[in-house]
Amino acid sequence: MTVESTVQEKATRSAAPRVRRISGVILGWVGFLGIWVFVSNVVLDQYTLPGPLKVWNEMWKLISSGEFINDFTSSITKTFLGFGLAVLLGVPVGYLMGRSRYWKSFFHDGVVAAGSIPGLTYAVMALVIFGTGFRGPIVAVGFVALPFIALSVAEGMEGVDRNLIRMSTAFHRSERQILRSVTFPSILPYVFAGVRLAFAIAWKVEALTEVFGSSDGVGFQIRFAFQSFSITRVLAWTLLFIAFMLLIERALAIIERRAFRWRTWEHA
């Protein structure tokens, strides 16, 4: 009886903030769309800032005509290939940085500086070196994502339990066995966190590289819309792209939570 009532009490108590939160979210969106409609109709005009409805119609047209799928597939393929390149190069760099003082000092400045370099640099340099092919975006993504992955791996290496390694050596485990059963499982979550962080940046660089020089992809379409002075199309392509990328990021986050559920006790 008492237990039930407290449970119920708890439920009603937590229901109130939940209602408040949901109403907040709804109010936020409604307010945002309201301001958008107001600005596009009253302050400016539909040509300077097309209203949400106009942009939505354009987005729907892009999806239903299959135009979006084509360019999006091209962009996402390049992003993932570039990403593969970054993991391939970044994991060894991070491993070295986490393992030895020499390599840590060696790569430190480069890795830290690489993250603050303007994205424009990567995009145009890729264009100068590779021209307007598919290689430019891939290499640009690889270079942008590399430091994030390397830093995460290095951080993970520092988090490896030294006592476990000491114990393993005391029991005469080989270097390979230690690597496989101790080091690798404990840095994997960090690698994944780095991958997720890097992904958020990688697709932006990919799009930027396409903006500067490409013959397909979402970035190319945004550039094309800009040059034909169609604000509606710029907004439509951008919002679609952002929506899909945020969905992929969300999916990565969920996979991450599932895969590393076993180690949550450590964060708690």
Next chain:
Amino acid sequence: MTAASAPTKTRTSGGSRIMRWLRSDWGARITFYLAVLVGWQLLSMAVDRFPGPWETMDFLIREMFGLSHGGVVTGQFWKHLIVTIFRFSVGLSVAFVVGVTLGVLLGLSSFFRSLLNDLMLVFLALPAVIWAFLTVMWFGLGWEAPVYTVILSATPFIAVNVAQGVRAISPDLHLMSDAFGVPRRDRIRHLILPAVTGYLFTGLRFGFIVGWNAVLLAEWFGAAEGVGWRSRFWYDAARYRGFLGWVLVFIGFIVLVDTLVLRPLQRRAFRWRAPAADNVEVGLPDIEHDDRIPAAI
């Protein structure tokens, strides 16, 4: 292979003095810079269009001192740099004021957070080039597009960091201050300010890096002067050494400001934090969480 066995191996103090210096932290750093220089030279030899370090340096010196680039075109440097830095500072100041205000509101009120959370996600995800395109289409070629691009892209990054700082203040400390009747002035001085300043500097640093990228993009697509415009001028003329020279200026500016001003400030503001003890070897150049970098794109 040497790296893999490093932790168990005892450091050998043998070898000549040069070898020992080469293995020191500074030796490693300088080796890295030399490797970058060599890599650049090799790249320029492999790719025709890509200029080498010496050509680029030669260009940069001509540009800086207003010398001839082989013809009637002479160097222009300080004029563009000053214009851009001016636009950048105006934009960043506005972004900082707006971002901090938003961040404090977001940190204090959970209702406000639920109101703006989704929007913040979208705005953080918007690449700066989109703002550059929109502002160029709205305002044309002038000072407005770069300034507004900086404001629009840097504000969310600043707000999110400040909000994080306000939220990081432990509610227990507030409770304890209540229980012991700590006067408001002391509370602000010893509880809120130290907790928030660090995040304020992190926010400023992120805003700086993101805003610098934004101003360059906006000037590239819509301006008649400024470093972004000048680098595009050389790019369009297919004089890639000019473009690359300016890229060195972009990178040099942000890396210098970051290492000499922003990161030391941030570290100083966070010095009250206990260092993460466990596995840290003393004296290694630390890869801290605060070295983390925003998506400057």
